[in-house]
Amino acid sequence: MVSDDELMELKQLIEENYNFSIHNFIKIKPGKSSDTFKLRIRKNDFLCFDRIFEKIFGKSKKDKYLFLKIFFKKTTKEDIEHEAQLLDYLWQNNFPTARILKTNTNTAWVSFGKRYFCIQEYIIGRTYSTYTLPDKYLIQSASLLGQLQTLMNEYSAKDTTSKRVYRDELTNRVSEKDIAKLISHIDVSTSASAELKEYIIESLGYLLSIQPKVAEYIGAFKSMPYVYSHGDYITSQFLCKNGKIRGVIDFSSARETIALSDLMNNYLYSATECINQDFISKEKFMTYVETYIKNSTLPLTRNDYVLMPRVCLCIYFNRSFDAHKNLIKRIEKVGASISRALKKTNQLNNICKYLDENQLTLQEYLCASHSELC
Numbered sequence: 001m002v003s004d005d006e007l008m009e010l011k012q013l014i015e016e017n018y019n020f021s022i023h024n025f026i027k028i029k030p031g032k033s034s035d036t037f038k039l040r041i042r043k044n045d046f047l048c049f050d051r052i053f054e055k056i057f058g059k060s061k062k063d064k065y066l067f068l069k070i071f072f073k074k075t076t077k078e079d080i081e082h083e084a085q086l087l088d089y090l091w092q093n094n095f096p097t098a099r100i101l102k103t104n105t106n107t108a109w110v111s112f113g114k115r116y117f118c119i120q121e122y123i124i125g126r127t128y129s130t131y132t133l134p135d136k137y138l139i140q141s142a143s144l145l146g147q148l149q150t151l152m153n154e155y156s157a158k159d160t161t162s163k164r165v166y167r168d169e170l171t172n173r174v175s176e177k178d179i180a181k182l183i184s185h186i187d188v189s190t191s192a193s194a195e196l197k198e199y200i201i202e203s204l205g206y207l208l209s210i211q212p213k214v215a216e217y218i219g220a221f222k223s224m225p226y227v228y229s230h231g232d233y234i235t236s237q238f239l240c241k242n243g244k245i246r247g248v249i250d251f252s253s254a255r256e257t258i259a260l261s262d263l264m265n266n267y268l269y270s271a272t273e274c275i276n277q278d279f280i281s282k283e284k285f286m287t288y289v290e291t292y293i294k295n296s297t298l299p300l301t302r303n304d305y306v307l308m309p310r311v312c313l314c315i316y317f318n319r320s321f322d323a324h325k326n327l328i329k330r331i332e333k334v335g336a337s338i339s340r341a342l343k344k345t346n347q348l349n350n351i352c353k354y355l356d357e358n359q360l361t362l363q364e365y366l367c368a369s370h371s372e373l374c
Contacts, residue, residue, distance in 0.1 A: 002035055002070060010068075010112065014039075017103040017110045018119065025068070032232070033252040034069040038122065041066060065122040067098060070115060075252065077109045080118050083251050084108035089155045095148060096247045098123050123247035125239030130347075131275035133235040135284065138270055140245045141238055142288045145263060146295030148248065149229050153298065156228040174321045179208045182324060191332045203349050204324055207317065210356055214317045217310045224307065226256040227298055233262040235270040259300055260308045260366075261315065263292055268312070268351055280358070282365060289369035302367070309362040313355040320348040 002010075007025055015021050026038040041064045071080065084100040091099050098121040100108045109116040128137070183204050186197055230237070231253030239247040267288060268274055273281045323345040330341045355362070 013110055031250055033075055034071045037068040039066040039068050067120040067122045070117040073114055077116055080109040080116055086251055090151055093151050095151055098247055098249060123239045125241040125246045128235045130269050131272055133270040137240050137245055139291050141266055142292040143295045146292045149227055150297045152228040174318055176211050179204055186328055207321060214314050218314050224258055227259045229257050229262045231255040233266050258311050259298055259304055264308055264312045285365050286369045305366040306363050308366055309355055309359045316348055316352045320352050323348050
């Protein structure tokens, strides 16, 4: 949370570092890496020449908006500079995203106590919650992901200092012992109801039953190619308006990852049918994958497509285990709400079950979408 006193301090820092003042701050739901605000700007709020306003907004005299991100402490100024450089590159290559404004001293960040903040262009559009993305935007998102990964890998080849590598999702970090320990912990807990205990123990029991399979799969992924990608490419990152995705936002998780993981992850979080146990609509999924392929120049092989459902199972297995740990932590915290944690745990476990039970079907769909490889 940002207090009123801190907002006054921010207003002063913005005036000093950007040569404009803020008409008002509009609180937006925080992201994974930052507190966020919509900034309302008027032309006469600029403390310097009109050309600064026109450089950012054009010649319109209407009120304009910018986007303020106040990063959590784990984000460094180097992280912000890397993201700013990447966004500039994408924008220069006609990819729809929001650039980070530079300060008077040509940095992408400003110090704010023990944190940093930056200001970005504001793209008008709405986001959709999990499982509610209309089909027209889902297919567009596949097209944009193909373009995005192509551009990001061209960029990383030119500037390797901007690559952040996170490969921990595909490591065998959850053992049978870890799961059994968590089951024992909740079994003796006095904080959970009998019904809730039964659900958690059954849910963890399922993870325990597939752990040997997941451990075996992970060993086969070491030779798979990694690509530079968004890292959190899901419906909440798309700004949509008038039938078009006008912007893709929040590149703070950009990292090296298995080539098709962002593609699969987006579908499993965004497609409307995924709220049901069926998860995948064959015709829509194949159109989605085909659209991605047409817009990507990455040298993917048959093996990438065949192994992708297994890769996703391993990723969601680790996430599901983490969700169970968080749920138990919430249960044991006095006065804490558990509804969101419980919903997320159930959602991730359902995805694990679907991926586990439909490996061959998903491989068939993926290969059929790129028939010359399979």
